[in-house]
Amino acid sequence: MVAVAGLLLVAALIGVNVSRGRRGQSIGMAALGLVRAPGLGVRSVAALRRARVDVDALVVRPRRTTGIVAVLVAVVVGVAMIAIAIGSRTVTLPEVAHAFLGSSTTYNDIVVRERAPRAIVAIAAGLALGAAGAIVQAQTRNPLADPDLMGVTRGATLATVLAIALGGLTSPAEYTVFALLGALIVTTLVIVLAETRGDSLIALPLIGAAVSSVLGSATAMLLLLDQTVQQSFRRWMIGGLSDGPLSTYAVPLAAIGVGLVIAMVCAPSLNTLSLGTEMAMSLGTDVRRSRIGGLLAVGLLAGAATAACGPLAFLGLIAPHTARLLVGTDHRVLLPASALIGAVALLVADVVGRSVARPAEVPAGIVFLLVGAPLFIALARRTAGTR
Template sequence: MPVTRPRRPQAADPAVPATPAPPTRPARRAAGLAAAVLLLAAVVVLSIAVGAGRIPLGDIWPGLTDPQSPAHTVVHDMRLPRTLLGLLAGTALGLAGAVMQALTRNPLADPGLLGINAGASAAVVAAIALLGVTTFDGYVWFAFAGAAAVAVLVHAVGGGRTATPARLALAGSALNATLFSFVSAVMLLDTTSLERMRFWTVGSLADARPGTVWRILPFVVAGLLLALVLARPLNALALGEDSAVALGTDPALARAGGILAVTLLCGAATAACGPILFVGLLVPHLVRRLTGPDLRWLFPYCAVLAPVLLLGADVLGRVVARPGELLVGIVTAVLGGPFFIWFTRRGRAVQA
């Protein structure tokens, strides 16, 4: 009976190229994040170049580095502070919206819709009218206090741990309307402070100053780092409190850290720019389609793409109303309103 010898494994033919393995999901996410950073860099350049007077792209670098360049004054005194402020405020608002949606498990959570920005604005307006505060160093602490108070109040009125998305949205809408009515009433009664208060009804980047950028930078960085640290605990909290505890997460500590991060981010952004709506709602929903629910990727994407939206809206406002401009808060409201209506109708269709 013939004996069959086992065949030796043949080496791969070097002339035939091996089929490359498909990229893993983390690799795709990392590549997408790198593309988002490049997109942000392009929008930053566009924000410096576009305005009432257009600066050629070739003059941007000399305007940044050469004091003798004709564009130096415009770039350093106007465009660069405005762009940097939009970068910081966009990061703060987008990340605050993502943290709020994770913290409340509410897809409609947004610093504007839930009244956080309105709380910061109302506190600043009260400080201007009643205490005579006129500097950013005074504004920012009142903005933090107002943002924190409304964040806690919305959560309590909405039902605390048993809060549903609908109840939180209703509580936020009620507080939002009340606080903005207060702001309007104070503006009508205190005509001497009207010009200073008008800024707090619609968000704007037009009054950006280098000092403002440096003052809010520590608060935005602190909120950013805290949010990134909370990504893993909030991921665990999304599985339920019992599962979170089993995974080593303290739910109360995670919630307190989330409220602190939202307060830092919203308070700093509102103190510097006034209330800007819909950035914290739009960006997390768009990003979630790219990253899925994992907050370890969702938060960095939001921190990069939210300033793309805010700076893009600011550039659009400068272009469509030349030689004047539309405030960025108006542009984001026009862009975000239809999205909000679409999202709520889509949610009803899914529930039906």
């Protein structure tokens, strides 16, 4: 119940105005290319740079961001230990620590061989979707964007089901390539379609919802035509974690690692891309290269996470908004913070799912749907109210 309360608290915090009572401007102004400068009022970034004002110093970024990121790392480790301890046979935290240190052989098999791989996959997938969500929101300048709402995870899901149904592939190591290709294709398609509609904040989620609906229907049709695939991968389609050796997830984990490296390389350019294409070009950003790099990172991260855990809705939406509350809008810090929060959220969802219905298990995908749906509605109402 504590974990559920924690998830609900995160949802409530999203509605808080970050700039209320704080030094600096709100996240909304930064996303629109506006900055509040002392003595100058609210001005555009370009105007302030022409006036030789240090814009970077005005972007909302708490002083102790390094400490916040360090705390998030510690939280990830702590929640992972709890996730490993909980199962059909409960293991105490000291016993988990002893198993990892090699000083206990009693629980070594349970902890190291059975439960640790699940926690590692949860951390990797959470990191991937948290980072992917931050990139998508920066590139589209849309606070409602995330890989799932844009249809990216649906593209990866459809490609994976095709690989399973037509190619007979059965493990993440085999169908990850198809998931990556599906995610990359859909990411490119949705962003191109959204850009033809201009800079409207509502265009991208609508287009993404339409694409996601079409892909979801195609996936459902394939599953209806092949009952064997439906029975074998019904749980995977809901989205969640499963037990298995870490070697099974070697390819998805490697793809996530590459995607995170690309994401961090692209992080500085996201600060200018979030201000708009014209503004980014005027500030000297290679927009084409930055967009391609971001697309590649999102495709790798969302595709690999979907291959490993199935489609997880709203995780890429929750993590970036929570990260902005903690570290501000500088993507060099926001990106790793969002990734870490994604890892914590997925671990917590997994713990909740295994705790509320013992000995049965509620998939993490259902937990995120229960929390994410009302959160998305609240964000949509807030965005509409600020237009």
